[in-house]
Structures are given as structure tokens and as C-alpha cells.
Amino acid sequence: MRKKKLTEEEIDEIVISEADDITKWEEPISVKPLGTALIRLSPDMIEKARYFAKVHNYHSYQIWLKRVIEDRIKTEEEILKELKQDLQSGSNR
Numbered sequence: 001m002r003k004k005k006l007t008e009e010e011i012d013e014i015v016i017s018e019a020d021d022i023t024k025w026e027e028p029i030s031v032k033p034l035g036t037a038l039i040r041l042s043p044d045m046i047e048k049a050r051y052f053a054k055v056h057n058y059h060s061y062q063i064w065l066k067r068v069i070e071d072r073i074k075t076e077e078e079i080l081k082e083l084k085q086d087l088q089s090g091s092n093r
Contacts, residue, residue: 039065 006014018024041049046061053064 049061049065053059053061056064058064058067
């Protein structure tokens with residue numbers, strides 16, 4: 001007989017009730033994140049990134065670069081959204 005598919009709430013209840021019981025846990029697994037990228041930069045660009053990471057109180061230039069890229073993408077998405085809204089409001093006139 002097939003088991004009933006649990007709802008998300010039922011799964012949460014089970015996990016919470018068993019969270020402190022170490023015997024209920026399986027061995028840890030290692031998971032590689034999807035969508036990672038390797039970006040090659042010149043030594044000069046890396047030095048500049050290191051400098052700006054320090055200026056902005058980051059301990060790692062890689063973390064600072066990740067933040068800069070994420071912020072830039074967010075900004076570009078906001079600009080695109082505004083442009084689309086302007087185009088739609090212009091066509092509704």
C-alpha cells in the first residue's frame with residue numbers, strides 16, 4: 001500500500017519533534033551549490049578588488065566582489081522594471 005504524502009506542515013512537525021534526538025539524524029552529506037561561476041580577473045584587477053574590499057571592511061575580496069555583482073544585478077533589474085512600467089504607461093496614453 002502506498003504511503004500518504006505528507007504535507008509541509010506534517011513534515012515540519014516531525015522534523016521539529018526529532019530535532020534534538022541525534023539517533024534520528026542520518027550521516028551528513030556534502031552538497032555542491034548549483035550555478036557557481038569561475039571568473040578570471042587580471043592580477044591588477046584582483047589587487048584593486050582587495051583594496052576596495054578593505055575599504056568596505058570585508059575580510060575577503062571574493063565576498064566583496066560577490067556582493068558588488070549581486071547589488072549591480074539587483075540595480076539592473078530595478079531599472080529594467082521601471083523601463084517596462086514607463087513603456088506600458090506610455091502605451092496606455
